[in-house]
Amino acid sequence: xxTPILPLVMSGAVVKRRSKTLLGPVDLTISQSxxxxxxxxxxxxxxxxLRSLHGxxxxxxxxxxxxxxxxxxxxxxGFVFQSPIMLRRSVLENLIYPLRLRGTKRxxxxxxxxxxxxxxxxxxxxxxxxxxxxxxxxxxxxxxRALIPQPDIVFLDEPCANLDGxxxxxxxxxxxxANAAGTRIVMATHNIGQAKRLATDVVFLLNGQIAxxxxxxxxxxxxxxxxxxxxxxxxxxx
Amino acid sequence: MGDIWEGIxxxxxLVVTLDPDLVEITxxxxxxxxxxTIVASCLALPFGAWLAIRRFRYRRFVIAVLNALMxxxxxxxxxxxxxxxxxxxxxxVLGLLFTPxxxxxxxxxIVTPLIASIAHQAIRDIWAEYHDLLISMSxxxxxxxxxxxxxxxxxxxxxxxAGFGRAIGEVGAIMIVGGNIDHATRVLTTAIALETGKxxxxxxxxxxxxxxxxxxxxNILIHAIGRxxxxxxx
Numbered sequence: 433x434x435t436p437i438l439p440l441v442m443s444g445a446v447v448k449r450r451s452k453t454l455l456g457p458v459d460l461t462i463s464q465s466x467x468x469x470x471x472x473x474x475x476x477x478x479x480x481x482l483r484s485l486h487g488x489x490x491x492x493x494x495x496x497x498x499x500x501x502x503x504x505x506x507x508x509x510g511f512v513f514q515s516p517i518m519l520r521r522s523v524l525e526n527l528i529y530p531l532r533l534r535g536t537k538r539x540x541x542x543x544x545x546x547x548x549x550x551x552x553x554x555x556x557x558x559x560x561x562x563x564x565x566x567x568x569x570x571x572x573x574x575x576x577r578a579l580i581p582q583p584d585i586v587f588l589d590e591p592c593a594n595l596d597g598x599x600x601x602x603x604x605x606x607x608x609x610a611n612a613a614g615t616r617i618v619m620a621t622h623n624i625g626q627a628k629r630l631a632t633d634v635v636f637l638l639n640g641q642i643a644x645x646x647x648x649x650x651x652x653x654x655x656x657x658x659x660x661x662x663x664x665x666x667x668x669x670x
Numbered sequence: 671m672g673d674i675w676e677g678i679x680x681x682x683x684l685v686v687t688l689d690p691d692l693v694e695i696t697x698x699x700x701x702x703x704x705x706x707t708i709v710a711s712c713l714a715l716p717f718g719a720w721l722a723i724r725r726f727r728y729r730r731f732v733i734a735v736l737n738a739l740m741x742x743x744x745x746x747x748x749x750x751x752x753x754x755x756x757x758x759x760x761x762x763v764l765g766l767l768f769t770p771x772x773x774x775x776x777x778x779x780i781v782t783p784l785i786a787s788i789a790h791q792a793i794r795d796i797w798a799e800y801h802d803l804l805i806s807m808s809x810x811x812x813x814x815x816x817x818x819x820x821x822x823x824x825x826x827x828x829x830x831x832a833g834f835g836r837a838i839g840e841v842g843a844i845m846i847v848g849g850n851i852d853h854a855t856r857v858l859t860t861a862i863a864l865e866t867g868k869x870x871x872x873x874x875x876x877x878x879x880x881x882x883x884x885x886x887x888x889n890i891l892i893h894a895i896g897r898x899x900x901x902x903x904x
């Protein structure tokens with residue numbers, strides 16, 4: 433039995449850049465299961481919060497703790513950036529890369545990569561250079577690359593921004609399958625419809641602070657803050 | 671005008687008939703420059719990559735010095751290497767002055783900053799692109815360096831070829847430290863300088879054709895490699 437890496441407990445975390453506070457102080461616990469959606473207007477700190485949870489930001493104050501040592505926790509999580517970063521290699525090589533980092537043998541890694549390419553609909557493009565794919569294909573590849581090492585938790589930063597309906601639906605389907613298979617998901621999005629389709633709970637950010645954190649049905653039916661209510665009505669929230 | 675035409679045709683003829691002197695000089699040129707390029711690449715490529723990844727206090731200063739060293743005057747490099755290797759110099763006991771080894775040393779000094787600078791820029795660009803991803807995947811330092819070198823291999827090859835292009839056409843330094851000794855340290859550029867001085871334009875032109883041919887080939891290679899990189903960004 434492998435020790436679960438969650439819950440992740442973040443306490444009093446503050447992220448600053450050039451003495452400007454981007455985030456915090458934030459207290460947040462990521463429980464063992466579910467699909468957390470992070471919402472909030474531009475500049476509210478959604479990206480910074482995700483990057484902090486993943487360990488890409490340095491805290492000015494505060495800390496966070498996984499249930500396993502940090503090195504192990506880092507290996508057991510994935511991140512999908514808003515604009516996907518493609519290695520200058522083929523699609524197949526991009527999928528193999530995270531497995532090879534973990535010491536998986538090339539043959540087994542290739543088999544797994546083919547399987548995942550099929551799941552995200554890229555099996556015809558295995559030998560294409562990844563940087564030449566379309567925006568939606570790149571995002572699907574980035575998603576598959578994050579999921580292929582079977583992480584315990586995946587963070588996604590607006591993975592469907594700039595994508596059309598079909599690509600968005602495909603990505604949502606992949607995410608829901610992964611979530612059903614036990615992968616914890618934390619995702620930022622602007623899209624209220626998408627949040628309603630996917631969320632089990634919602635974190636609502638305003639000016640770098642958590643303004644509201646509640647189960648999805650409660651958040652969407654009876655938002656506690658006027659800003660969240662305005663956002664859900666479709667008003668502009670600044 | 672007639673002299674020039676005669677020279678050109680005679681020079682062409684020397685190339686076509688593989689004149690023994692011309693072949694010997696060409697091979698010496700290639701031996702010196704290829705060796706120098708390989709040695710310089712072994713020093714410069716890892717250094718360039720390291721400079722792109724590591725953050726340290728005097729990094730900007732080191733990069734500025736490196737870029738300034740690209741414009742190092744070959745004659746001055748030749749002079750300094752000469753002083754170092756001459757009988758009264760610190761390395762005089764090695765007896766390297768007026769040998770191909772001395773020429774290789776001079777060329778290594780001239781092209782290493784060039785190769786390192788181009789390699790640094792290329793690796794820096796890829797690192798800027800990959801940074802968040804490689805951190806996110808919690809790669810080790812070695813895994814990062816290997817990834818960057820592998821994905822930047824075309825750019826690094828371009829850097830090495832640029833170094834070769836500069837070294838093969840260089841005359842000032844190798845003239846001083848090599849001495850342009852017949853059958854010993856005579857290479858294409860020094861031979862052209864000598865034959866032109868003597869007024870023997872046919873051999874000078876023949877050597878010139880070979881030199882231009884080499885330089886053009888190298889530049890076509892750089893161009894071909896560079897373009898595939900732009901097309902696919904990989």
